[in-house]
Amino acid sequence: MIYRVFIVHGILAVLKIVYTLLNITDLSTEEAQYWVWSKNLDIGYYSKPPLIAYMNFISTSIFGDTELGVRINAIFIGFAIGILVFVFVREIFKDEKLAFFSSVLITAVPAFQVGSYIFLTDSPLAFFWILTIYLFYRAVNEKKPVLWVLTGVSAGLGFLSKFLIVLFLPPALLFLYLFKREIFRERWFYFSVLIASLFTVPVIIWNFQHDFVTFKHVFNLGEAKKEISLSKSAEYIGNYIASQIGLNSVFLFPFFFYAVYRGFKERKNFRIFYLWIFPVFIFLVFLYIARKKNVEANWPAFGYATLYILTAYYIYMKKWFKGFIFAFVLSIWSIFTLFYPFYLDKIGLGKIYPPKVDPLHRLVGWEGLGKKVSEVVKDLKTDKYFVFSESYHIASELWFYMEGNPRTYCVVINRRMNQFDLWPGIEQFEGKGYTGIYVSRWGLPKKIRDSFRKVKAHYRYDIIYRGWKYRTINIYVLEDLIKLKQDRFRSY
Structure with missing residues (x-):
């Protein structure tokens, strides 16, 4: 069954490579900035950790200083996430058909398609987030030292991608407390945490040398206004919720909502809870922030992977395939429109999706x-x-x-x-x-x-x-x- 996953995500990767070579879009300003970093290699940078600069350095050394040289990273990460979702679901549910279905479902999620085309720090973060969740699950259940080591390395690389990987720890600890308390007596668990912590050293050293500007920057971004009106707070929260629905597909939203609801009802099942707690925690963290400041749509996007898996599980178990296929097709159409809105102009329907609201501008x-x-x-x-x-x-x-x-x-x-x-x-x-x-x-x-x-x-x-x-x-x-x-x- 896994060869089918390779085919599906391989085709998507080829399409994105062709799309990039057609030169329909330029690099986003953030992509260009991270490319600039790759021309000035260091162990840390002002606003983000250094992994994205290293990846750009390697890829552009191979493909040249081109859009493809930058975006091949995101394209490859998208391909790898597709494979990883299959492997994870097969591990947790022991069902290859469900694993394949889960891997296909993510292709209809706008956040996944954008993140596997535009190369920002969210792309490697999303990969190491789901990889860490997968390895942690196996380490907890199999208790093999090598799995604890790999979990620490994955979390550490996630930290070098984007600092938000630290949000993995609270839901992981809650899961252990509720279902696997014996792990707290396992020395390899703490060794895994130590390994992950070692990856923070370069960033800390760099900040020590540069007056801790990264910490000041992150604090400034997260700092909320002390006084804010109720109406403004409601506006921020409304914008946040709307952005998350749009980013994860308006058409698939009913299925996602049901998965969150049903997952809560079945929270005593450790597998269900494990998939449920991570995306719910991430959503609530940024919902809390949204009370007093605007939250960018992409900030929580890295954390929803297990929600997609949980959604696929419920659709698969309840055999809601007819309704899902309809929503799936509409979501794919919306993604196509997002990447190639020009067909609307050609058929005289450009006004329904004007360039002012089209993010490609x-x-x-x-x-x-x-x-x-x-x-x-x-x-x-x-x-x-x-x-x-x-x-x-x-x-x-x-x-x-x-x-x-x-x-x-x-x-x-x-x-x-x-x-x-x-x-x-x-x-x-x-x-x-x-x-x-x-x-x-x-x-x-x-x-x-x-x-x-x-x-x-x-x-x-x-x-x-x-x-x-x-x-x-x-x-x-x-x-x-x-x-x-x-x-x-x-x-x-």
Whole structure:
């Protein structure tokens, strides 16, 4: 049966590779940033652990500094998750047909398809999350030292993917307390925790060397507003719930909801509880945060894998295949529309899914902007120049898409700190006759204008998506950097 899983997820992987090669979208700004990190390898970074940079370094060494060189990581991870789901379900329920069905079900989940195409830290986190859950389950039941070691390694690699892997521990401990208390007397359990802890050392060392900026950043992201109105809180919670329904498929939501309800009813079954507790805990953690601040849709997405398995289990056991197939087809159609909305324009139905609400508009225009700025550079006819922005999003995209991948810079103008601030800045060019090319969504700030002797030229680049002018980018050519003037960081 497993060969069928290889075929299904192999076909999906090939389709995503072809889609990438068709150059329909550019890298997202976060993907570009993580690629930039791979050009500056370190044991830690400002906002995230280093594993994504290492993966990008390896993949682009093989496939080049291309979209495929970056996204092949996510595509491979999606393929691996599909196989892992099959293996896990076969282990826990001893039923290959159910295992295959579970592996197929996840293909209709938008969160899975997006996460296995766009390469963000959520992709490796999702893989190591489900791998750790699988290995932990086997270690608890088989009590083999090698499984405890592998569990620790998997959790450690999850930490190097994204810090949210630490949320594995509370539901895992609750499961042990309720069903497997004897594990607390097992020394290999604690050895596994020790192994996982060792993977935190590089990040801690790096932060010790950099004034613990990662901790300040994470605290700043998680810090909620002290005073917030009831209506605003309700808005945040409503947006959070709606985003999770959309991310996991509106059409499959009734099945997911039933699985949560039924799983609670059958919580005395240790297998059911084990699958149920992880996604419920993750959802509730971010629901709590959503009381006082906006929660990004992707933040909890890594934690739902066992919900998909539990849902597949109930559909399979109750033989709800007719209803599921209908919802499955609609969900696949919605994913196709998400990846290729242009067919709606061709058949005159573009208004039902306008470009303003189409998230792909954020993934276009960057390659064109890179070409435009490269043309501006060629017109300078000098090597004494640098390209910079106040936005790490723009600076990262230009580093990736400009001809020759020149280093770019990010100045502090009304923004929080970012990774660029930990690398050499444009101060190194002061008083040496360098020309600066400033690229921004906004106008030219007075502090930047006053840092140079002269504004030589101003260009505009329009990003057009599905006939809609999404954004205008300003490009300023500034002669002779005298002394850089910039703001202080607004926050971390």
